[in-house]
Amino acid sequence: MQEKISSQIALPVEIDLQSYPLFRQCEGVFVSALQEAARERRFEKGQVVFLHGDGVECFYIIRHGWVKLYRETLDGTQAVVDIFTTGHMFGETAIFEDGMYPYSAEAVEDVQVIALPIDLLKNEIKANNKLALDMLCSMARYRRRQDREIEHRSLQNASQRIGCFLLRLLNQSEDGAAHIHLPYDKMLVASRLGMQPETFSRALSRLRDKTGIRIKGSTVEIDSPSQLTDYSCMACSSEYPCKDILSGK
Amino acid sequence: MQEKISSQIALPVEIDLQSYPLFRQCEGVFVSALQEAARERRFEKGQVVFLHGDGVECFYIIRHGWVKLYRETLDGTQAVVDIFTTGHMFGETAIFEDGMYPYSAEAVEDVQVIALPIDLLKNEIKANNKLALDMLCSMARYRRRQDREIEHRSLQNASQRIGCFLLRLLNQSEDGAAHIHLPYDKMLVASRLGMQPETFSRALSRLRDKTGIRIKGSTVEIDSPSQLTDYSCMACSSEYPCKDILSGK
DNA sequence: CGAGGGTTTGAAGTGCATCAAATAGTGTGG
DNA sequence: CCACACTATTTGATGCACTTCAAACCCTCG
Numbered sequence: 001m002q003e004k005i006s007s008q009i010a011l012p013v014e015i016d017l018q019s020y021p022l023f024r025q026c027e028g029v030f031v032s033a034l035q036e037a038a039r040e041r042r043f044e045k046g047q048v049v050f051l052h053g054d055g056v057e058c059f060y061i062i063r064h065g066w067v068k069l070y071r072e073t074l075d076g077t078q079a080v081v082d083i084f085t086t087g088h089m090f091g092e093t094a095i096f097e098d099g100m101y102p103y104s105a106e107a108v109e110d111v112q113v114i115a116l117p118i119d120l121l122k123n124e125i126k127a128n129n130k131l132a133l134d135m136l137c138s139m140a141r142y143r144r145r146q147d148r149e150i151e152h153r154s155l156q157n158a159s160q161r162i163g164c165f166l167l168r169l170l171n172q173s174e175d176g177a178a179h180i181h182l183p184y185d186k187m188l189v190a191s192r193l194g195m196q197p198e199t200f201s202r203a204l205s206r207l208r209d210k211t212g213i214r215i216k217g218s219t220v221e222i223d224s225p226s227q228l229t230d231y232s233c234m235a236c237s238s239e240y241p242c243k244d245i246l247s248g249k
Numbered sequence: 250m251q252e253k254i255s256s257q258i259a260l261p262v263e264i265d266l267q268s269y270p271l272f273r274q275c276e277g278v279f280v281s282a283l284q285e286a287a288r289e290r291r292f293e294k295g296q297v298v299f300l301h302g303d304g305v306e307c308f309y310i311i312r313h314g315w316v317k318l319y320r321e322t323l324d325g326t327q328a329v330v331d332i333f334t335t336g337h338m339f340g341e342t343a344i345f346e347d348g349m350y351p352y353s354a355e356a357v358e359d360v361q362v363i364a365l366p367i368d369l370l371k372n373e374i375k376a377n378n379k380l381a382l383d384m385l386c387s388m389a390r391y392r393r394r395q396d397r398e399i400e401h402r403s404l405q406n407a408s409q410r411i412g413c414f415l416l417r418l419l420n421q422s423e424d425g426a427a428h429i430h431l432p433y434d435k436m437l438v439a440s441r442l443g444m445q446p447e448t449f450s451r452a453l454s455r456l457r458d459k460t461g462i463r464i465k466g467s468t469v470e471i472d473s474p475s476q477l478t479d480y481s482c483m484a485c486s487s488e489y490p491c492k493d494i495l496s497g498k
Numbered sequence: 499c500g501a502g503g504g505t506t507t508g509a510a511g512t513g514c515a516t517c518a519a520a521t522a523g524t525g526t527g528g
Numbered sequence: 529c530c531a532c533a534c535t536a537t538t539t540g541a542t543g544c545a546c547t548t549c550a551a552a553c554c555c556t557c558g
Contacts, residue, residue, distance in 0.1 A: 052486075071400065071486040072486055073404060073483075073484055073485060073486045074482075074483060074484075074485075074486075077404060077484075079400055079403060079404060079486060081396065081399075093389060093392065095389075096385065096386055096389030096390075097389070097393075102393065102396065103396075125382070125385070126378070126382065127378075128378075129375070129376075129377075129378040129381055132378055132381040132382060132385060133374070133375065133381060135385060136345065136374070136381060136384060136385055136388065137345055139385065139388045139389070139392065140342060140344075140345030140346075140388070141345075142392065143342065143388065143391065143392060143395065144346075144351065146392065146395040146396070146399065147330065147351070147352075147395070149399055150330075150395065150398055150399055150402065151320065151328050153399065153402055153403060154328060154402060154443045155322060155326060155328055157513070157514090158513080158514075185536070185537095186536075186537070187536070187537085194403045195514075195515090196514075196515060196516080197536080197537070197538095198514090198515080198516080198537090198538080198539085199513085199514055199515070200537095201537060201538055201539085202514090202538085202539085203514090205538090217522095217523085233323075234322075234323060234324060235322055235323075235324065235326070236322060236323075237301075237320035237321055237322045237323075237328060406545070406546090407545080407546075434504070434505095435504075435505070436504070436505085444546075444547090445546075445547060445548080446504080446505075446506095447505090447506080447507085447546090447547075447548085448545085448546055448547070449505095450505060450506055450507085451506085451507085451546090452545095452546095454506090466555095
């Protein structure tokens with residue numbers, strides 16, 4: 001399934017970097033240098049953006065589409081680290097690694113990204129304290145997310161994890177919209193939540209029976225979100241109900 | 250088991266802060282301000298250092314003993330986030346939280362810590378780019394650890410997790426010492442690894458049978474560490490054999 | 499010695515994974 | 529627009545790993 005194709009389009013691109021939280025406070029010189037170096041690249045579904053261990057030159061901002069970050073064990077099992085979409089940045093933490101990406105990245109569907117040279121970021125962080133602070137905040141946010149992830153994996157059962165996942169999608173859509181659309185196919189949701197597709201299917205049915213949600217294909221209708229939190233957040237140590245940490249980009 | 254006793258000793262204390270990686274590059278003024286504000290506190294086994302959600306005033310450096318960081322769910326289950334000993338720092342990430350500790354801390358055995366006012370650190374990070382960079386590195390290190398933790402919990406079985414834990418203890422003792430002592434009681438090791446004490450006991454026996462280690466009470470003798478890596482690192486996506494990330498303080 | 503924890507062992511239950519097969523859904527070419 | 533191919537999803541059956549409950553053992557310390 002993984003193909004590495006080097007014939008991606010890499011064109012200069014117009015982009016308002018200062019609309020991204022990390023660069024909001026940055027000075028014009030740095031931002032214009034970044035903007036000048038920015039290149040648009042497109043990847044088709046299944047294409048690999050970079051592989052774990054590749055030498056690092058760029059970090060990426062997603063303009064459109066979905067990308068999954070994953071790692072592989074010696075025996076070939078794939079562990080999905082995370083799945084990102086529009087507005088999210090990835091690969092930037094390689095600054096603190098020894099020049100290698102800490103995971104692989106693959107387009108989950110056709111995706112359009114901005115590639116930015118990581119050296120520029122690295123140097124600016126060294127020189128610009130505000131950027132360093134923003135980066136610290138962003139890493140702290142990520143850290144909270146990871147902490148919660150670890151907890152969820154050990155304390156929540158499959159149905160509760162799905163419920164929690166749905167609740168976070170609810171939070172992201174401004175209003176508490178009563179029906180939400182799964183962002184990508186169920187197999188991928190399953191791997192994001194660390195379970196098998198079969199388990200996902202069964203766990204989702206169980207969740208339906210317990211919380212009165214309705215499922216039509218990849219759409220989920222939720223009449224009473226509180227019933228969902230009651231069930232899902234029971235085994236979670238976060239504040240009740242769970243505040244969305246995911247949305248931080 | 251949790252008692253909150255406010256009658257801890259809090260005495261001024263002499264300490265060479267610059268021997269800690271985070272402060273190595275810091276200027277004299279800041280370091281002496283910190284040193285002046287440093288207070289020694291002792292906690293007996295089972296005593297609570299702070300609770301999740303407490304207002305944050307201090308962060309801590311462990312001088313001697315063991316502290317566990319944990320969170321609790323609504324139904325009272327305790328999830329051990331981590332267990333730290335001499336030289337480690339904890340509570341400092343509260344800088345990026347909204348004035349609350351993100352977990353609770355409890356002395357696992359009698360422990361001696363240095364309490365330092367977190368405001369000083371917060372202000373210095375804002376002013377001192379080098380400190381911010383060191384903090385970034387430290388968070389990146391933590392992040393790698395967490396990433397690996399998530400992976401281990403989903404890909405390794407109980408015996409492999411124990412094997413991995415032992416290997417990290419081996420790395421920490423400079424030579425590849427052939428026998429190591431469990432740092433705290435088995436119940437706690439079990440919860441650190443996210444399993445039940447009974448599971449730990451059984452999994453350790455299985456590990457013994459598979460890798461030829463010998464177990465005498467809380468001492469483990471390892472003749473061939475390579476046999477241990479062969480078995481434990483099989484299900485892990487890190488470089489083989491697993492490099493120690495834990496040791497970063 | 500005896501009480502009380504930590505640790506081990508046994509038996510039974512639960513949840514998820516795995517393998518296998520049926521079904522639904524999607525896109526393709528005719 | 530239909531039939532076909534292919535993939536995603538669901539369902540069933542079974543197995544394994546870990547948990548849970550219970551009891552025995554062991555160790556330490558008063």
